[in-house]
Amino acid sequence: PIPGPAVGRILLSSSNVPGPLFSPAGDPDAGLPEKHPGKWDLLLPPGHNLDSCSYCIKYLTFLWNLLFSVLGLLLLAFGIWGLLDKESLVSERIAHLGSDPMLFFVVVGVAVSTVSLAGCMGALYENTCLLKFFTGGVITFVLLEILGGLVLYSLRHQVKGSLQNTMLVAVLRYQDDPDLRFIMDEIQMGLQCCGVESYQDWKMNVYFNCSSPGVQACGVPASCCLDPLENGTIANSQCGFGALGMEEFAAQSIISLGGCAPQLGRWLHGHGGVLSAYFVFLILVEVGGLLLAAKLLAGLASVRALGRQPGAW
Known part of the structure; x- marks a missing residue:
């Protein structure tokens, strides 16, 4: 066995060159035989020989x-x-x-x-x-x-038509499917649009239809609003209420009137x-x-x- 810090070194022998192994002068492994070039070589771990x-x-x-x-x-x-x-x-x-x-x-x-x-x-x-x-x-x-x-x-x-159909389904099932609601809200807020072809498409939703008895009747989602925060820090979920019952001139100051399908087509083309x-x-x-x-x-x-x-x- 090799004493001291030399323990654990992996040595490859070459029997064709005689001579001792390690240099004694100033070496911490004092007393070990002197190494001659070619007699023994130190095998380094893999990767240490990469250029x-x-x-x-x-x-x-x-x-x-x-x-x-x-x-x-x-x-x-x-x-x-x-x-x-x-x-x-x-x-x-x-x-x-x-x-x-x-x-x-x-x-x-x-x-x-x-x-x-x-x-x-x-x-x-x-x-x-x-x-x-x-x-x-x-x-x-x-x-x-x-x-x-x-x-x-x-x-x-076909993809364009599929997207348009998906948005139409999202309008119809807006309150019933949170995934479709999330997608529609992101599209309307990102593209500043409302509905599929126009904001009037929200009349197809039973909750937003003007004949509905609920508080959302004649309204549109807050994601259609031009300023859903209304200069505040919390979104006003009622900012689109009553927009479908307004004249177009009055509604355009509150919500986006253009539909998302043509807006999405223009965005993709541009x-x-x-x-x-x-x-x-x-x-x-x-x-x-x-x-x-x-x-x-x-x-x-x-x-x-x-x-x-x-x-x-």
């Missing part, structure tokens, strides 16, 4: 995946918050969980964070299994995104180039991370192949 370029790639891969891990966890947290806020996880509503749009953010968040964390750990600990899992996950993401983009582009007219650029940028970022991981895997493979060659150390 400087491979080291840069290793930490770039780690940072790239760390960023996407955080983004994935944020998506997951947003999805869980949405499910809890709408009480979709309570026992009486768990059966309708599959139709909740917030479930999409949960699934995407779990997938992105899982794959990215595998890439982080694989790069940091130079684990080829985790890195291969990461590359497989990224390839799957890229293929699904390209396939989805092609399908959406080829069926863009931002088509920007959306395409974002999509291409996302694909390029994912392909960049894939190339970094592939380069790191190649570097690790070459180092380990070198270590298996006789006389390579």
Whole structure:
């Protein structure tokens, strides 16, 4: 056995060069034989023999995946918050969980964070299994995104009609379905619109119809209002009450009169180039991370192949 701090060193012997092992002069392992070059070589742990370029790639891969891990966890947290806020996880509503749009953010968040964390750990600990899992996950993401983009582009007219039908259903079932209500409110507030084709579409809702006996009769949702806060800090849920019974000239100072379907079509037409650029940028970022991981895997493979060659150390 080797005494002192030298215990635990892994030594590879070479019997063709005679001589002692370690240098005694000024060495903390005093009394050990002197090492001659070529007699014994110290076998360092895997990864310590990566070149400087491979080291840069290793930490770039780690940072790239760390960023996407955080983004994935944020998506997951947003999805869980949405499910809890709408009480979709309570026992009486768990059966309708599959139709909740917030479930999409949960699934995407779990997938992105899982794959990215595998890439982080694989790069940091130079684990080829985790890195291969990461590359497989990224390839799957890229293929699904390209396939989805092609399908959406080829069926863009059908998608537009489907969105219009969804908004119409949301108008009819506004008070009965919290998911549809959430979607309709977000569209109306984001695009400053009201109804599907015009604000008069809300007459189709039994609660907002002027013949309804409720307090919401002849009204529209607060998300149609131009200023739902009314210069305050808390939204006024009654700001749209009575808007359907007003003259159009009077109503336009309180609510948005234009429908969301034409407004959404104009928005998509005007931002088509920007959306395409974002999509291409996302694909390029994912392909960049894939190339970094592939380069790191190649570097690790070459180092380990070198270590298996006789006389390579």
